[in-house]
Amino acid sequence: MNFVPTALEFDTYGQNGQNGGVPTSLYFDPYDNNGGTALGLSGEDYSIVASDTRQSSGFDIYSRCDQKATKLTENSVLALGGFRADGRSLTKRIIQRMEWYRHAHEKEMSFRAISQLLSVTLYSRRFFPYYAFSLLGGLDENGKGVVCSFDSVGSYHDEPSCVVGSGSALMQSFVDNQIAFHNQQVNNEPISLEKAIRIVKDSFDGVAERDIYTGDSLDIFIITRDGVTTEQYPLRKD
């Protein structure tokens, strides 16, 4: 990201003296991409939200322990990819709106209510969007596992398995095959929670091999009727 206080400057230094003395217009780019991958899976009575903990830009690592997923309630977890500053401020805003809801109605927001709130919040910035790709995992009002994925301006839909962030193109096809059984004729038994967790770990191991923005460590949030539990798993650090 390139922060320049004025829009037009006489570039007297000129990188390498290339633009010495020539007026150059410089732009302020408010967005950056901080990498990272988040995966959401849903089963009959559970859902999983997992994300790596690397935060980076260009060829630099900013953090090796940055949590991209946040527990919102006892049955919903929100993970964010894209521009980290927008991801944080969006999470903060959602948490605050949930707090106000609690004070007004004396109860927690349901999973469906949170996903609708997230959608309208994103759309409220239609012409200066949050550069954030959201993934909301949890249990619906019947206790069934649900995962919703959102684009940066609020369009969202349910999916049994979805991936957002820098490694999404690499991971999506793998989980489509292993979780949603795409292109598999036999083998349609529902996946147990234990096996799902193992697939999640393998997915991230694989993506960390090939995507330079994914690595360091994995946070796995497991959402069941008993609440949210977490698990850590180490990834490549190079």
Add this chain to the structure above:
Amino acid sequence: METNIIPRKGGFNFDNYKRNLFLEQKGLTLPKVTKTGTTIVGALFKDGVVLGADTRATGGSIVQDKDIIKISYIAPNIYCCGAGTAADTLFTTALISSQLELHRLTTGRQSRFNSAETMLKQLLFRHQGHIGAALILGGYDINGPVLAHIYPHGSSEHHPYITMGSGSLAAVSVLETRWTKNLERQDAIDMVKDAVEAGIFNDLGSGSNVNLVVIEKNKTESLREYSKPTPHHPKNCDYKYKRGTTAILKESIKDLVVVTDGEAMDIS
């Protein structure tokens, strides 16, 4: 016999230059060359020189190759680390090493470090930076151990320790704190390994393993995968597909040979 065919003299072929310029105007974007992020390191020690490199090749944010060799052979007593455009480092070092081999066969003498350095820098200067090869050249000849870096525009300098590539900012910190005059062989190897590892861990363009080459008087040792700092996890699941996973949409069997009954084989 007269002929209109002009023999090729070597060098680059610019046949497609005008066509590509035309296509670019029509809105075609030319393919991108592989510019790998890299950490390459070299250091002198008491009686030799160590060269080190990571093994990652990237294309955008994707790791293209997890185990490529970035230290190339120039002569039995001279090796070279390359950063920048992968194809350029490959071809410049191959070209110079072949010229030096022929020179050795003519003279019957060991190649001189200075020959390699001068040939490389003159080639790069002739092409005015269009050959994007940033090199660390290390060798041992009658003047003892030598180490130099050569920039794509054709400038070169001799230094006791050098690092280049996108990981050089991480690697240089290790060299600046640890390098001293007359390092022991093992200490120099450890330092170069740690410098490359600093690049591997802190620069996203560098990764995987550390390759080393140690050049001493009459002895060159290549240490492939001297360090593997990123252990591989065993798989948590079994991904063997069950029989019948792939759908059979239609079946057709054609008889391509006619099988005729012959006499039974004698198996007595």
Add this chain to the structure above:
Amino acid sequence: MPLKPGELDLGTTIIAAEFKDGVVMGADTRATMGSYISTRNANKITQLHEKIHLCRSGSSSDTQAISDIVKYYLQLYSIVNEEPTTLTAAELMRELNYNNKEVLSAAFIVAGWDKHSGGNVYILPLGGTLHKAPFAITGSGSTYIYGYCDSLYRKNMEKEEALNFLKNALALAMSRDGSSGGSIRMAVITEEGVERLYIHNKDIPEYNDLEN
């Protein structure tokens, strides 16, 4: 000619001066790429012949290519003829600088001792001119020390005086110019031969306690 993208810049302070027995030359040791110091211990004083040296400023690759060619010419010249004079070397440099001025970004100070005219300093700015001068400064850092050098340079200085003059001038330029820095390299060329000196970064005088 501005530097090409990614080119190594010797954004430099270089200086040379005549003194009683010959010439003294000096240079900082910093080489930069944009704002990154790619080398903190470069050698910008290059030998052209036994008693002829030059200071390089501008593009690292251009100045090395030119001085390598002139070094080769002088080797041939000294086999066919007598030892080259400093002027011969400087004229050869000028010729290359003039003929290729469209593509070069290189400025030099050529200095040396020969039996015909003793110690001589020549300056070759961008574009292919050649000037003889009792002392010469150039490079990005030189602009800060014109006044200092004009006021303190004297003819026929002793060796130690001349070296102090160089050291102080370089120290002042290096403290103000971001593209100059590191350590100081100096060379003394007299009839007796060449003496090379190195002042480590930590021994460079501060501006308020210059040694005179």
